[in-house]
Amino acid sequence: MTQFLQQLINGxxxxxxxALMAVGYSLVYSIMNFSNFAHGGVIMLGAYxxxxxxxxxxxxxxxxxxxxxxxxxxxxxxxxxxxxxxxRERKAxxxxxxxxxxxxxxxxxxxxxxxIGPTFxxxxxxxxxxxxQIGSVSVGRLDLTMFFISAICLALLVFFIDHxxxxxxxxxxxxxxxxxxxxGINTDLVIIVVFAxxxxxxxxxxxxxxxxxxxxxxxxxxxxxxxxxxxxGGLGSLPGAVIGSILLGIIETITSGYFSSQYRDLIxxxxxxxxxxxxxxGLMGKVTEDKA
Amino acid sequence: MYKKSxxxxxxxxxxxxxxxxxxxxxxxxxGSEGGGEEEATAADEIIKVGWMGSLTGDQAVWGQCELNxxxxxxxxxxxxxxxLDGKKLEVIGYDTKGDPQEAVNVAKRLTGQxxxxxxxxxxxxxxxxxxxxxxxxxxxxxxxxxxxNPKVTVLDGKVKPFNFRVCFIDPxxxxxxxxxxxxxxxxxxAAILYDIADDYSQxxxxxxxxxxxSKGGTIVAKEAFKFGDVDFRPQLSKIKEANPDVLFLxxxxxEAALIANQARxxxxxxxxxxxxxxxxxxxFTMAKDAVQGTYIVNHVDYDDPEVQDLKTRYxxxxxxxxxxxxxxxxxxxxxxxxxxxxxxxxxxxxxxxxLETADVQGVTGRIKIxxxxxxxxxxxAAIVKIEGDRYVFQQxxxxxxx
Numbered sequence: 001m002t003q004f005l006q007q008l009i010n011g012x013x014x015x016x017x018x019a020l021m022a023v024g025y026s027l028v029y030s031i032m033n034f035s036n037f038a039h040g041g042v043i044m045l046g047a048y049x050x051x052x053x054x055x056x057x058x059x060x061x062x063x064x065x066x067x068x069x070x071x072x073x074x075x076x077x078x079x080x081x082x083x084x085x086x087x088r089e090r091k092a093x094x095x096x097x098x099x100x101x102x103x104x105x106x107x108x109x110x111x112x113x114x115x116i117g118p119t120f121x122x123x124x125x126x127x128x129x130x131x132x133q134i135g136s137v138s139v140g141r142l143d144l145t146m147f148f149i150s151a152i153c154l155a156l157l158v159f160f161i162d163h164x165x166x167x168x169x170x171x172x173x174x175x176x177x178x179x180x181x182x183x184g185i186n187t188d189l190v191i192i193v194v195f196a197x198x199x200x201x202x203x204x205x206x207x208x209x210x211x212x213x214x215x216x217x218x219x220x221x222x223x224x225x226x227x228x229x230x231x232x233g234g235l236g237s238l239p240g241a242v243i244g245s246i247l248l249g250i251i252e253t254i255t256s257g258y259f260s261s262q263y264r265d266l267i268x269x270x271x272x273x274x275x276x277x278x279x280x281x282g283l284m285g286k287v288t289e290d291k292a
Numbered sequence: 293m294y295k296k297s298x299x300x301x302x303x304x305x306x307x308x309x310x311x312x313x314x315x316x317x318x319x320x321x322x323g324s325e326g327g328g329e330e331e332a333t334a335a336d337e338i339i340k341v342g343w344m345g346s347l348t349g350d351q352a353v354w355g356q357c358e359l360n361x362x363x364x365x366x367x368x369x370x371x372x373x374x375x376l377d378g379k380k381l382e383v384i385g386y387d388t389k390g391d392p393q394e395a396v397n398v399a400k401r402l403t404g405q406x407x408x409x410x411x412x413x414x415x416x417x418x419x420x421x422x423x424x425x426x427x428x429x430x431x432x433x434x435x436x437x438x439x440x441n442p443k444v445t446v447l448d449g450k451v452k453p454f455n456f457r458v459c460f461i462d463p464x465x466x467x468x469x470x471x472x473x474x475x476x477x478x479x480x481x482a483a484i485l486y487d488i489a490d491d492y493s494q495x496x497x498x499x500x501x502x503x504x505x506s507k508g509g510t511i512v513a514k515e516a517f518k519f520g521d522v523d524f525r526p527q528l529s530k531i532k533e534a535n536p537d538v539l540f541l542x543x544x545x546x547e548a549a550l551i552a553n554q555a556r557x558x559x560x561x562x563x564x565x566x567x568x569x570x571x572x573x574x575x576f577t578m579a580k581d582a583v584q585g586t587y588i589v590n591h592v593d594y595d596d597p598e599v600q601d602l603k604t605r606y607x608x609x610x611x612x613x614x615x616x617x618x619x620x621x622x623x624x625x626x627x628x629x630x631x632x633x634x635x636x637x638x639x640x641x642x643x644x645x646x647l648e649t650a651d652v653q654g655v656t657g658r659i660k661i662x663x664x665x666x667x668x669x670x671x672x673a674a675i676v677k678i679e680g681d682r683y684v685f686q687q688x689x690x691x692x693x694x
Contacts (some may be wrong), residue, residue: 003533006558110348118352119545120574129558129581140557141517213550214578218350219593221520256526261486262516264526 002136007257008250011257013143015249016150017212020205021226022233022241023154024198030174030236031194035227036096040220041108042199046072046206047215048112051121061126069203076199077192081106088191105220112217121215146208152243153204157197161238166193174236232272234285244283248272327606337379339638340668341366342402342411343627344395344419345437345617347387350546353574354415357615358437362412365625376633378643384408388419395419396426403430407641408434409632412624415617417441417453417462418553419489420455429600433644435627437620438568438591440465441495445666456647456660456666458623459591460673463493465567466499466542467691469589472537473565474507476689477587481512483536485527485551487543488516490637496542503691511556512536523556531562544569551576558580563587571616576681585679592619592656593674593685599655623654 021043028036049071053064083100127145131138161167172180173190181187199288209219233244251271256264275283343362345355366381376379384406388395395414400406403426411434412428415421420439423448427434434459436444445455473479482504486625487493501511513534515527527552531539539549539555555564564586569592575583592599602622606614628643630652635642641670651660659668672690676683 006529007526010523010529014523015524061546113348115353118348118350120578122577127551129557131559133559138557138559181336185508219522222522224520253526253529256515257530261527263532264313264516265518291625292433 001136003131003187003257004135005135007253009139011136011250011253012246012256013140013147013249014253015221015246016147016231017205017209018226018229018249019154019242020146020201020208021223022230023157023224023238023243024201024205025227026232026233026236026241027194027198027201030238031170031177031191032097032103033236034083034094035101035235036137037101038083038229039198039202039227042072042076043206043209043223044215044217044220045075045108046203047210047219048116048121048206049203049212050207051123051215051252054124054126056289064176064209065204067202070168072203072206073196073199074133076195076202080191080195084205085232109217109220118217121210123211123215124280142208143211146212149204149208154238158238160197166190168184173254184264192281196248228269228272232275232282234235235283236281237282240282240284247283261292295516295638304664316475320426326666336381336407337374338404338406339375339379339383339632340382342408342432343408343413344388344398344402344411345385345391345413345415347384347385349390350386351390351416351544353572354615354617355387355413357612358415358565358617358621359383361450361606361614361618361621362612362625365506365604365622368605369629375629376636379638383412388414389418390416390424396422399423399426403427403432408432409524409638410628410643412621412628413437415439415620416492417444417495420444421491424452424455426500430640431644432640433631433647435624435647437624438617438654440568441491451664451666455660456589457629457652458620458656458668461667462495462497462567464691465589465673466496466501467503468675468689469496469540469565469567470500470503470509471691472587472589472675473540474504474509477538477563477685479537480509481536482509482513482536482538482540483513483515483534484540484542485515485517485524485531486541487519487547489519490543492569493542497670500540506651512524521547522550524554526562528558529556532558536562538562539564541566541570544553544573546573549575549583552582552586565589568616571676571683574613575678580681583678584680588676588678588683589689590674590676590683591616593676593688594656594683595685599682602655614686619655623652623656624660626652626654627659634678646649 024039025035025235046068050064050068053059053067059067067230083104084097085098087100087253127141131140161170170184172185177187229245230241232248234240251268252264255267261266306359337522345358345361347355362383366383370380386398388398402411410432415438421438421443433454433456436567438459439457440459440462442461442463445452445457484497486497513531515530517527517569539562548566552564567589568591570588603614606618626651631643631646631650632638637645647661648663657671662669672688675686675689677686
């Protein structure tokens with residue numbers, strides 16, 4: 001029982017990390033119908049910004065945290081203007097967006113290797129590493145923090161989307177971008193806001209990530225898993241991204257805990273494929289013809 | 293029609309030049325101070341030596357240290373009059389990005405285009421294994437630095453004619469870890485957490501398991517992860533339940549550091565043990581508190597008076613601590629220079645012959661190349677223990693392989 005509870009907590013904490021990142025993928029997908037693979041690079045930079053705001057600039061943690069999120073927010077918008085807008089204006093096929101996104105991701109990783117260097121950097125200890133013991137189950141302080149920050153951010157996001165004018169505009173644009181433009185919605189602005197939101201989340205995920213797993217140029221690789229989680233939950237659906245992520249986290253930990261860690265990815269992904277075979281749009285995705 | 297085929301020809305020529313020049317940029321540097329243009333008369337007095345390894349990617353820290361070490365040593369040798377009565381050494385280094393495919397390309401480029409007499413590196417077994425056919429075709433010898441997988445020099449019981457190395461091999465490393473852990477430290481129940489996608493990690497796991505069980509110990513948990521993973525808590529929670537005496541980590545420092553941190557968070561307090569993938573200054577940056585008391589099977593005793601001079605020279609020149617790979621790169625250079633001097637001529641085949649009978653003293657121990665294995669025979673391992681931010685030497689330990 002202890003073992004099961006511990007694994008469940010492990011799964012929840014891994015899942016909440018996936019969720020923070022998966023939301024960024026889903027937001028962009030819902031509007032633009034393509035998978036923004038540059039997201040991983042932005043998360044990685046978020047981790048570096050947070051690190052430097054804390055150490056080199058000597059900012060207190062909350063300031064560094066928000067600062068990193070705002071910087072990546074700006075960065076995501078710059079990437080949108082530089083790498084995607086020109087394609088959009090030329091009405092390029094969606095495949096080109098994906099390739100442009102992959103290029104940006106590789107560019108960001110190599111830029112960091114070339115300028116900052118390939119070495120690992122550790123965040124100063126903001127939170128104690130000693131876990132909280134509940135019975136015989138140990139819960140990391142950082143994991144709890146991550147879980148709550150993710151939950152708060154996601155709740156705020158849902159509120160923003162459901163109850164503000166801009167949020168409604170995002171929903172309308174997600175439903176049909178051309179019709180929304182005809183109805184007088186500034187879809188260009190909507191796209192900027194969506195990228196800014198995605199960037200903000202990437203910054204938050206990056207800092208939390210850096211604190212947990214140290215900072216290095218390849219840290220963006222982990223977003224592969226969260227992308228898969230987003231597809232599993234239904235690309236374009238925010239609740240889907242969250243539920244998909246948490247489920248993937250739990251499936252992974254339970255397979256390694258009770259079956260075999262050697263077969264973890266094998267079993268976890270066979271399950272995912274099975275879900276997609278029966279429900280191609282993911283658990284909560286909207287039904288569309290075009291999934292890229 | 294004529295115009296069209298001309299255009300086609302031009303395009304294909306352009307593609308060809310692109311393909312030729314599109315390979316990785318050489319990190320070439322002449323050993324001579326100042327690094328300026330050599331005079332035309334001295335051009336044939338230069339002996340070109342290749343280096344390959346990771347300058348980017350996960351193991352870039354190690355690769356950069358290797359190349360730096362080789363550059364520094366060549367500069368020193370050149371300043372003292374070079375080799376073979378005044379010939380200067382030059383190193384041409386390329387990045388393998390830790391990718392086997394890229395390693396083969398680099399080997400082709402070094403042998404075919406740069407015409408090097410010998411190659412030093414790479415450090416990773418996965419990259420050192422696939423380059424053998426290229427070496428055999430070009431008849432250029434390679435001295436691997438920290439590539440410990442048996443298949444680097446011997447395949448199917450036959451020695452690869454142009455592959456050599458200066459480090460001990462994984463069965464030996466596994467036997468030393470198992471023997472020291474069981475006999476000296478008294479561990480009886482071991483848990484293993486290894487990388488299922490890595491040659492080095494799999495090999496070391498296999499040999500550790502075999503020797504530990506043959507000693508009478510039990511493996512109470514054997515868990516795997518995959519390259520790129522950063523969270524190991526599911527596996528560690530399972531390992532915790534199995535209650536081992538020691539957690540054996542046949543992995544590289546990045547994973548080791550993350551595993552150590554997470555293991556301590558989950559309340560696993562047993563000592564950790566690992567192979568030569570662990571020692572790095574980076575380990576302390578990432579997980580200083582969590583890795584205290586870890587035992588490591590290493591190639592070199594950092595406190596040995598013999599290595600202090602090399603350490604200081606490196607620190608003075610580059611302002612950083614030397615990584616483990618630097619010591620083995622140093623020994624590869626020593627071995628190569630000895631072979632060049634004994635060959636009496638900068639010819640790759642003659643150098644290969646000389647390497648087969650080499651017997652030199654390096655900073656990591658005596659390197660006596662075995663003719664049938666191309667490995668340094670009977671080289672002792674140094675057991676080190678992490679205390680504070682230092683690798684404290686425990687003892688030299690050698691194990692019997694069958």
